[in-house]
Amino acid sequence: MAKYLISFPSAAMVVPDGDWDAVSRDSHAVIEEAKAAGVYVFGGGIDESVPPVLVAADGTFTEGGYSWAPPLNGGFAVLEIASREEAITWAARLAKACRCQQELRVFGFDPAS
Template sequence: MTTVIDSQGNIIMAKYLISFPSAAMVVPDGEWDAVVHDAHAVIEEAKVAGVYVFGGGIDESVAPVLVSADGSFAEGGYPWAPQLNGGFTILEVPSRDEAVAWAARIAKACRCAQELRVFQYDPAS
């Protein structure tokens, strides 16, 4: 169950990550303008609905920085982990069904499948 109820019986909406890797964006030439328009339209709808938290695409021209617990850092991410790229949207909605519906709208606009994940509830965050 991803909907959390507080002690007063109020629904605490869950945050969902909707994302795709760069390789999933296979858009035919001539359709990019339509994809950008359609994706921005869905994001605007999410903002108007009050469910949009944050979103964007990873800037793949900038290398990640791996920062250690002691504060030292080096360019590059974890050498053993897959590269993180692509785009993501974080929405806060009352149910998984609603999150799936928004993911479907984003998938249609972006012309590629979206992965949906829920963030664990943490009352301190």
């Protein structure tokens, strides 16, 4: 079993104002189905009202993330699934519920995690 990250940036969600309640309902329903299927690990949305902090190895920190990287925002879910095909199926379900494409990535195996 591998863990998959299913995510989207905030800008991908172009939803008419009157549809937000349906998007919330539908996306939460897919997450509940993932929990019932035993594949849900965790998920949520990045709180964009809290700025990132870049922390150095010595513990010093500065406001903001990497200046050269695109901002990390939007929503994500981590699911533990037996196959890439099944992960694509779950990503498609979330894409339909969220009304936007989802990016699918697999985490590298770490025997210590």
